[in-house]
Amino acid sequence: MPHDPEGAGARRPLLRFLTCGSVDDGKSTLIGRLLYDSAAVHADQLDALKRDSQRFGTTGGDLDLSLLLDGLEDERQQRITIDVAYRFFSTSRRSFIVADTPGHEQYTRNMATGASTADLALLLVDARKGVLAQTRRHSLICSLLGIRHVVLAINKFDLVDYDAAVFARIAEDYARFAQALGFASLPAIPISARRGDNVTAPSPQMAWYDGPTLLAHLETVETGGAQVRPFRFPVQWVSRPNGDFRGFAGTVAAGAIAPGDAVLAMGSGRTTRIKEIVTFDGPCERAEAGDAVTLTVTDEIDVTRGDLLVDPASRPEHADQFAAHIIWFQQERLVPGRVYWLKLGPRSVLCSVTALKHRIDIDNGAHVAARTLDLNEIGFCNLSTNAPLAFDPYAANHDTGAFILIDRYTNETAGAGMIAFALHRAANIEWQALSVAARDRATQKSQEAAILWFTGLSGAGKSTIANRLERKLLELGCHTMLLDGDNVRHGLNRDLGFTDTDRVENIRRAGEVAKLMGEAGLIVITAFISPFRADRQMVREIAAPHAFLEVFVDTPLAECQRRDPKGLYARAAAGAIPNFTGLDSPYEAPETPELRLDTMGADADTLADRIIAELRRRELIR
Amino acid sequence: MDGARRRPLPADLRQLESEAIGILREAAAEFRKPVLLYSIGKDSSVLLRLALKAFHPAKPPFPVLHIDTTWKFREMIAFRDQTARRLQIELIVHTNQEGLDRGINPIASGSALHTQVMKTEALKQALDRHGFDAAFGGARRDEEKSRAKERIFSIRGPGHSWNPRAQRPELWRLFNTRLSPGESMRVFPLSNWTEIDVWRYIECENIPVVPLYFAKERPVVRRDGTWIMVDDDRLPLLPGERPELRRVRFRTLGCYPLSGAIESPAASPADIIAELRGATVSERQGRLIDGDAEASMERKKREGYF
Incomplete structure (x- = not known):
């Protein structure tokens, strides 16, 4: 081994921790103090800090260390922390990455973000206030995100006369509360971030405290789990520089691997052996959790990005339905019911929440019945994906058990999830193999099965055109079925109302019925307002592989209100019908429908003929 | 290949290296046409090494882009061209020709306008012209306060603008790489590295960097409390100003009239690390562009600066 000037081999791995606490508990001041005392603040930054302290500071002319952290203009002006900030400092024993997360309740998402990569949580409490609702909330989130190590830093001891009794009371309070949260360690340390007591140097004011300083604790705490975990390797990239080489690049998520070891590819279900562990610095004898490497295998097996290579003796779950916290x-x-992208490691699939079991009240951990989740709420759900996924429970492995949900229209990150367990419903209800195929039924009718999904405002003319169309198709000898929104609501969907959740379910059921009829070989015409883009996309996917034509019956709202064939607009305007589409509930017009029918320029007959022409053009009917 | 590794990587650097490699692979897999922004500086040198490592034995599946303001140190340009030849990578060099034609330069136009036109606008031009949907940069969160709040995968709206309040939450190692029309992504694999980490890595890995980082006698003039190197005859000397030879080096490199040198004897990565451990001046102080206005980096980033 070459000479190592830093004693680097012995250097500890990085410690990532997050700081959390209520507003004004002094989080930013404490991190500022750690940076300042560990000499991570340089002379020019200090000059700027002195200027800023005069201008924005809240410490009456003393250095306001919190100003080292608040980086965005809005934050400095409003004197609040909006976003997660990452800070870095190191001592001779260890390097630290600190996620400073805002204490405001509405920023739960930022706390979860910071917690997701943290090994430890530094929880701040104001010695004058003790354990607050926010403290409990943050502890619950840390526990849910799988953080095993917590430090309770009881701050502002300078303001309670360095009183030992205050420390004993708060530390005991917290330990009692946190019992149920499963933390492996949770020491309490009395500090004053502003004065520096017990942060990096022992406090002469608190001789009664004989534990380590905060920094000494952070430098020495062991957070790595000692347990040996089975090998997991999500394939990020298939490397094929030439015909001779085919390697699978990724980062070992758990366990270890060596040439000769057997691995199972969860995608194809094939087992092979590791030939070589390839790196830029030469072949490796062994790779373990955290190592970014490229693996070659002894057999030609089908592996693509998103596949999981695993220890065949200890397999992960493999299911298309599972329960998770979101x-x-x-x-x-x-x-x-709504469809989102789900990204788990390098794998992306479509998914929807099939059942929301309960919401978690983060003030007390209680399970509360709920039908939806709002911003910053946490729920426990069943999810269903469009393809089976290989995963581990989040508690066993964060890399193979965590996912994000992405809105398919805005591309926003809509939520984050942690898998609890697989649901084996898909395995229990096997598809009944049918000996007559959908295609056979359609061919017998000399047509292709198709779903014509009409959408438009109430009174736009959907039912009128749909009826005219079905009559014409019948005359052409086609086999059809018309599903009308109002009629379906009288029977199949009579248990549903008009809330957003019920509207989604209404459309989902209609989509499933249309699909079954498509399998019968029919041309299905549906006439539902179906106001939400996401829901129409959902039925389009339900309907696959049948031909699916979205038909937008485009009539201006004013014209619909004028026609008002069922008197609904008049009743809604009088306040008798809440959540009426176009009035107090939105209608999201299709962006790229297969057909757009402008009812202002043509009558129902002409429009029905246009649809028939389109069906012929697509060779769905003769 | 660059020189063989001399030292085993300490555990913390190994962690940072693996994280960066994972980020490079993820972006290469998810984006249609990524590019690596190469500034010729030390961070770019590390980024380039990490890109070689991430895809070995294949070459990185993206080209390297340098925005040339025409005011870089001559040694930087020589190093850039030599590096591209040595590593046999595809190098794209882009200069804002309209800016040149308008006579924009750091001396007459001032650093703010020069940076806006020759760096920010030039970068946007190059990204648009080649249709790159993602660009890797070597920025680190320890450089500056608004950087500390930027994501590793940082989404840019139409016109490459950055909206700090519309950043996507970034959890675990899961990155939302989906783009809407007009959007693009900036990707920062070195987000969690510090300046010392970069030098420790350069030392352990024996990565070549521009010699301007190391102390040497250079012709300089004293301006605004810093040393400016007289790299060519385009730098007008003020009355009474005479270049003198000083043993100086640079902590960051950019356009030479805007890059302040420090007096230092540090002549190797090891010297620099030792110097940094006792450093009292932060890295960006040598950059004249950051001091232009309060929160100036955040403003530049909102406009599309790296």
Whole structure:
């Protein structure tokens, strides 16, 4: 081994921790203090800090260390922390990455963000106030995100006369509360971030405290789990520089691997052996959790990005339905049934929440019945994906058990999830193999099965055109079925109302029925307002592989109100019908429908003929 | 190949290296046409090494882009061209020709306008012209306060603008790489590295860097409390100003009239690390562009600066 000037081999791995606490508990001041005392603040930054302290400071002319951290203009002006900030400092024993997360309640998502990569949480409490609702909330989030180590830093001891009794009371309070949260360690340390007591140097004011300083604790705490975990390797990139080489690049998520070891590819279900562990610095004898490497295998097996290579003796779950905790990040609420992208490691699939079991009240951990999740709420859900996923429970492995949900229209990160367990419903209800195929049924009718999904405002003319169309198709000898929104609501969907959640379910059921009829070989015409883009996309996917034509019956709202064939607009305007589409509930017009029918320029007959022409053009009918 | 590794990587650097490699692979897999922004500086040198490592034995599946303001140190340009030849990578060099034609330069136009036109605008031009949907940069969160709040995958709106309040939450090692029309992504694999980490890595890995980082006698003039190197005859000397030879080096490199040198005897990565451990001046102080206005980096970033 070459000479190592830093004693680097012995250097500890990085410690990532997050700081959390209520507003004004002094989080930013404490991190500022750690940076300042560990000499991570340089002379020019200090000059700027002195200027800023005079201008924005809240410490009456003393250095306001919190100003080292608040980086965005809005934050400095409003004297609040809005966003997660990452800070870095190191001592001779260890390097630290600190996530400073805001204490405001509405920023739960930022706390979860900081917690997701942290090994330890530094929880601040004001000695004058003790354990607050926010403290409990943050502890619950840390526990849910799988943080095992907590430090309770009881701050502002200078303001309670360095009183030992205060420390004993708060430390005991917290230990009692945190019992149920499963932390492996949770020492309490009395400090004053502003004065520096017990932060990096022992406090002469608190001789009664005989534990380590905060920094000494952070430098020495062991957070790595000692347990040996089975090998997991999510394939990020398939490397094929030439015909001779085929390697799978990724980062070992758990366990270890060596040439000759057997691995199972969860995608194809094939087992092979590791030929070589390839790196830029030469082949390796062994790779372990955290190592970014490229693996070659002894057999030609089908492996693509998103596959998971695993220890064949200890397999992960493999299912298309599972239960998970979800933290919601979007203004737009989570609606069961709606389809989102789910990204787990390098794998992306479509998914929807099939059932919201309960919401978690983060003040006390209680399970509360809920039908949707709002911004910053946490729920426990069943999810269903469009393809089976290989995963581990989050508690066993964060890399193979955590996912994010992405809105398919805005591309926003809508939520984050942690898998609890697989649901084996898909395995229990096997598809009944049918000996007559959908295609056979359609061919017998001399047509292709198709779904014509009409959408438009109430009174736009959907039912009128749909009826005319079905009559014409019948005359052409086609086999059809018309599903009308109002009629379906009288029977199949009579248990549903008009809330957003019920509207989604209404459309989902209609989509499933249309699909079954498509399998019968029919041309299905549906006439539902179906106001939400996401829901129409959902039925389009339900309907696959049948031909699906979105038909937008485009009539201006004013014209619909004028026609008002069922008198609904008049009643809604009088306040008798809440959540009426176009009035107090939105209609999201299709962006790229297969057909757009402008009812102002043509009558129902002409428009029905246009649809028939389109069906012929697509060779769905003769 | 660059020189062989001399020292085993300490555990913390190994962690940072693996994280950066994972980020490079993820972006290469998810984006249609990524590019690596190469500034010729030490961070770019590390980034380039990490890109070689991430895709070995293949070459990185993206080209390297340098925005040339025409005011870089001559040694930087020589190093850039030599590096591209040595590593056999595809190098794209882009200069804002309209800016040149308008006579924009750091001396007459001032650093703010020069940076805006020849760096920010030039970068946007190059990204748009080649249709790159993602660009890797070597920025680190320890450089500056608004950087500390930037994501590793940082989404840019139409016109490459950065909206700090519309950043996507970034959890675990899961990155939302989806783009809407007009959007692009900036990707920062070195987000969690510090200046010392970069030098420790350069030392352990024996990575070549521009010699301007190391102390040498250079012709300089004293301006605004810092040393400016007289790299060519385009730098007008003020009355009574005479270049003198000083043993100086640079902590960051950019356009030479805007890059302040420090007096230092540090002549190797090891010297620099030792110097940094006792450093009392932060890295960006040598950059004249950051001091232009309060929160100036955040403003530049909102406009599309790296």
